[in-house]
Amino acid sequence: MSRAVALWIALVVVLAPDGVAAQDARQIVQEVQKRSNVRSQRYEGVLQVFNAKGKVSDKRWVLERIGSYGSSKMILRFTVPAEVKGVALLVVNHTDRASDQWMWTPSIERDRRIAFQDRSQRFFGTDFSFEDLEERDVDQFDYSILGDETIDGESCWKIQSVPRQAKSSQYTRSIVWVRKATYTFAQLDSYIKEQVVRRLDYRDMANVQGVWTARRLEMSDLRTGSRTRLTLEQLQYNVPMKDEDFTLQALRRQS
Amino acid sequence: MTLRHSVVLATTLLKLVDARPAAAQSVTHRGLVEARVTLFPQRAANDTQRAIADLLAREEVFIRATSWFRLSSGVEARGNSYNQVDRSWRTRFDDRTVRRPALAMRRLSAAISRGGLALDVGKQFIRWGKVDIVTPTDRFAPRDYMAVIDNDFLAVRGARLAYAKGGDTIELVVVPWFTPSRVPLLDQRWTVVPDGVSITDATPPESWPGSTQTGARYSHVGAGYEYAVAFFNGFNHLPNVQIGVPPGPSLPQPPAGITVLMSPVSRPLALVRTYSRMRMYGGDVALPTRWVTLKGEAAFFATSTPGTDEFVLFVAQAERQMGEWLLIGGYAGSVVTRAGGTATFAPDRGTTRSFIGRASYTIDSTRSAAVEGALRQTGDGVYLKGELSRSSGTHWRTTVAGALIRGEPDDFLGQFRRNSHLSLTFRYSF
Numbered sequence: 001m002s003r004a005v006a007l008w009i010a011l012v013v014v015l016a017p018d019g020v021a022a023q024d025a026r027q028i029v030q031e032v033q034k035r036s037n038v039r040s041q042r043y044e045g046v047l048q049v050f051n052a053k054g055k056v057s058d059k060r061w062v063l064e065r066i067g068s069y070g071s072s073k074m075i076l077r078f079t080v081p082a083e084v085k086g087v088a089l090l091v092v093n094h095t096d097r098a099s100d101q102w103m104w105t106p107s108i109e110r111d112r113r114i115a116f117q118d119r120s121q122r123f124f125g126t127d128f129s130f131e132d133l134e135e136r137d138v139d140q141f142d143y144s145i146l147g148d149e150t151i152d153g154e155s156c157w158k159i160q161s162v163p164r165q166a167k168s169s170q171y172t173r174s175i176v177w178v179r180k181a182t183y184t185f186a187q188l189d190s191y192i193k194e195q196v197v198r199r200l201d202y203r204d205m206a207n208v209q210g211v212w213t214a215r216r217l218e219m220s221d222l223r224t225g226s227r228t229r230l231t232l233e234q235l236q237y238n239v240p241m242k243d244e245d246f247t248l249q250a251l252r253r254q255s
Numbered sequence: 256m257t258l259r260h261s262v263v264l265a266t267t268l269l270k271l272v273d274a275r276p277a278a279a280q281s282v283t284h285r286g287l288v289e290a291r292v293t294l295f296p297q298r299a300a301n302d303t304q305r306a307i308a309d310l311l312a313r314e315e316v317f318i319r320a321t322s323w324f325r326l327s328s329g330v331e332a333r334g335n336s337y338n339q340v341d342r343s344w345r346t347r348f349d350d351r352t353v354r355r356p357a358l359a360m361r362r363l364s365a366a367i368s369r370g371g372l373a374l375d376v377g378k379q380f381i382r383w384g385k386v387d388i389v390t391p392t393d394r395f396a397p398r399d400y401m402a403v404i405d406n407d408f409l410a411v412r413g414a415r416l417a418y419a420k421g422g423d424t425i426e427l428v429v430v431p432w433f434t435p436s437r438v439p440l441l442d443q444r445w446t447v448v449p450d451g452v453s454i455t456d457a458t459p460p461e462s463w464p465g466s467t468q469t470g471a472r473y474s475h476v477g478a479g480y481e482y483a484v485a486f487f488n489g490f491n492h493l494p495n496v497q498i499g500v501p502p503g504p505s506l507p508q509p510p511a512g513i514t515v516l517m518s519p520v521s522r523p524l525a526l527v528r529t530y531s532r533m534r535m536y537g538g539d540v541a542l543p544t545r546w547v548t549l550k551g552e553a554a555f556f557a558t559s560t561p562g563t564d565e566f567v568l569f570v571a572q573a574e575r576q577m578g579e580w581l582l583i584g585g586y587a588g589s590v591v592t593r594a595g596g597t598a599t600f601a602p603d604r605g606t607t608r609s610f611i612g613r614a615s616y617t618i619d620s621t622r623s624a625a626v627e628g629a630l631r632q633t634g635d636g637v638y639l640k641g642e643l644s645r646s647s648g649t650h651w652r653t654t655v656a657g658a659l660i661r662g663e664p665d666d667f668l669g670q671f672r673r674n675s676h677l678s679l680t681f682r683y684s685f
Contacts, residue, residue, distance in 0.1 A: 049620045057620045058649060081649035082684035085285040097478070106285075109380040109408065113481060115543035118576035125620035226620075242322070248476065249373050249419045253325060253366060 025143035025159045029176075032183050033069045033138055036211055041065040043235040044079075047126055052225035057125065059084070066241045070095040070137030073246035084124065089114075090251045091134055098169070099134035104251045111251060120170035127198070127219040127228040131170055132190075140164055146175065151186040152203075154179050171197075179205075182212040196222055209237045280321070286314035286685050293402075293678040299444035300673075301453070310334040313361065323369050327379070329361035339401060339440065348378065350409045350434050351463065353456065355399065362410050371419040378410045381428060383472055383485055384552050385539045388611045388629065389587040389603055391554035391568035392485045392537040394470060395428055397436040397492035400602055403445050403671060404638050404658060409434055413468075422476040430468040435530060436492045438600050447670045457499055457525035464490040464530050480542050485554075487535035495563060496598045499525030528600075531560035547573040550585075555592070565593040568607060579617040587611050587629070605667030608632050621646045629668065636668030637661050654680040 047059040060080035066073050070093060077088040086106035093099045101114040114121075119131035141161040149158045156177040163169040172193050177186040188200040198221055202214035213235060220227040244250065291309045298305065315329035333340045333355050340355045341347075347356035348363075364377030381395035390396070395413075398406040413430030439445030441454045448454060468489025475482055537554025553569035572585025589607035606629050615625040628639040642656035657677045662669020 051619065057646070079283075081646070082285060082287070083646065083650075083652055083682070085283075085684070100476075100478075109382045113541060113543065113548070115548040115574070115576070116479075117543070117546060117548075118574075118581075120578075121576045121581075122579065122617065125617065244368070244370055245322075247371075247419055249368070249371075249417055249424065253368070253373075 025145045029138050035183050037068055038237040040239050040241040041237055042239045043232045046231040048229045050227050093135045095137050127221045127226055151177050156186050184212045208235050281319045284316045288312045289682045291680040293676050295676045297673040300450045301448050302444035304337055308336040325366040328363045331359045331361045373417045375415045378412045380410050385541050386550050386552040386570040386572050389570050389606050391552050394487040394535055397434050399437040401437055424474045426472045428470040433463045444674050453523045454526050455523050458528045482540040484538040490530045491533040493601050494528035495531050496600050497527045531558050531563040533558055547575045562597040563595040564591050566591045581615045583613040635663040636666035638668050650683050652682045
């Protein structure tokens with residue numbers, strides 16, 4: 001995005017908060033990414049998995065991310081439960097194609113590449129799939145505004161995103177609700193053909209180091225009735241990190 | 256390097272970095288206590304024991320002293336109801352004992368990383384290759400084969416230097432101290448002998464190859480593909496088996512891949528294990544396609560040890576995720592390029608010329624099931640392992656497993672046809 005366009009968006013946001021309807025869907029999503037753009041991120045995630053009958057498991061991971069949207073890298077390491085402690089996932093995002101992902105399993109001291117066709121797999125018994133853990137760069141989708149709706153009392157744009165040909169995705173399309181006040185996601189529905197299969201809710205918004213952040217994410221698998229709540233603890237942005245800690249070699253290091 | 260020397264080295268290194276800010280340090284650990292009961296429905300010719308109980312306690316600690324220095328350590332304590340664990344409580348560092356050590360240093364290594372460079376020194380796990388079940392290029396990964404088809408990896412003592420830049424990685428490995436794979440006990444069911452034959456281990460103590468083993472591997476990760484080429488120069492961690500013939504009628508040599516010859520002679524035989532020189536040239540590739548991930552791995556093994564086979568091992572397999580299923584299927588092959596004639600204990604070669612497969616299914620967030628098997632192309636041997644596992648809370652896991660082994664007595668897998676078994680495992684992880 002050119003500096004001129006960014007400046008234009010900034011002016012629109014500051015001077016004409018009610019005039020954003022003039023923006024197109026793509027600009028809105030770009031603005032969401034711009035406002036959440038950080039050099040790095042670290043948090044401890046608490047995962048609670050609920051099936052249709054109630055809570056069945058708790059998990060925790062530590063997530064570290066470096067880089068900007070679309071070209072970021074992320075390592076996620078499980079810390080709880082004890083039997084999966086040390087299991088780790090490296091995600092290398094690309095602006096022009098699907099991410100590369102590798103999973104490290106300490107019990108066999110080996111990494112395994114997660115192939116394209118495996119991205120729809122549930123990630124370690126949660127309701128997140130591997131694909132849900134990759135970043136969705138704005139240039140990999142086509143957008144259109146479907147209208148305005150209110151989510152939890154907040155006015156939102158309802159935007160449809162369809163993956164472009166180059167993007168390999170399990171989802172046919174997604175509909176995202178963006179809060180007008182803060183340019184943050186409120187809800188994301190992911191479709192396979194005409195059926196909503198997963199819903200991600202963004203809740204407990206807080207301004208952390210100048211970035212509006214959902215500290216509670218809840219992913220529902222609408223086919224099975226199960227859901228996973230991810231709570232972000234000890235969230236920090238712009239923590240000093242090195243590129244060399246986001247490689248396959250680093251993935252294999254135990255820590 | 257002795258255990259004492261290793262501990263002193265590790266302590267010294269820790270002291271050297273102790274002055275670093277506490278914020279840069281982190282200590283993590285993981286451990287488990289596991290109790291297992293294994294039941295064998297059938298008696299073996301040399302073994303009437305039908306139930307074996309195992310107890311394992313393991314604790315591993317990882318210290319990140321600075322952003323560039325880490326220590327990894329792990330200890331294990333074992334107990335067993337059937338004399339499969341050494342009775343000495345001396346802490347073992349070398350993993351060379353015939354029986355599993357009662358107390359062992361599972362790993363102890365220091366790692367330094369700067370930029371794309373990483374150096375690991377000490378007792379560590381080094382895994383090469385990409386395929387499953389049979390892994391031809393995985394030469395620094397000896398295993399505990401005491402229960403042949405239920406095996407576990409052993410660490411090696413040495414240094415590993417890796418340099419990564421972009422998608423390219425070069426690894427250099429030096430292992431001055433040899434670690435053999437642990438073989439089945441001679442008086443138990445995984446050493447197959449006919450009725451009336453007994454075997455004694457006549458291998459001279461501490462008769463390990465003395466030379467340093469080395470290896471190099473170059474790997475490349477591309478957009479949608481990965482490959483590696485590897486070279487190894489050292490010794491086979493699987494032994495050649497020489498059976499001493501007492502005065503009397505001579506015995507024929509057993510074929511390659513057979514643990515011990517079935518002998519008509521009803522007097523003790525003396526068995527000597529030796530480890531042949533080995534030079535490996537190999538490579539592996541992984542190619543994700545739209546429908547499956549194709550993986551291949553192959554290696555040629557040359558030797559200068561007289562009487563030892565030279566051969567090629569290769570594996571081609573496909574992986575596919577389908578919903579909660581992970582399916583792996585393929586073929587493992589071997590070709591002897593120069594027959595040596597000496598018998599070997601070679602589960603890797605013994606599982607080749609087979610169709611191999613593995614299927615795992617995630618039932619829900621607490622339960623999973625898996626099946627793994629190998630079927631010889633001749634139909635002369637097959638094993639099928641299955642397990643059903645369930646976690647309770649954040650610490651407990653219960654696993655029910657079974658193995659079915661069938662085949663002809665002259666087949667590597669088939670010879671264990673009386674060793675089908677069931678097991679129940681309780682694990683507490685912390």
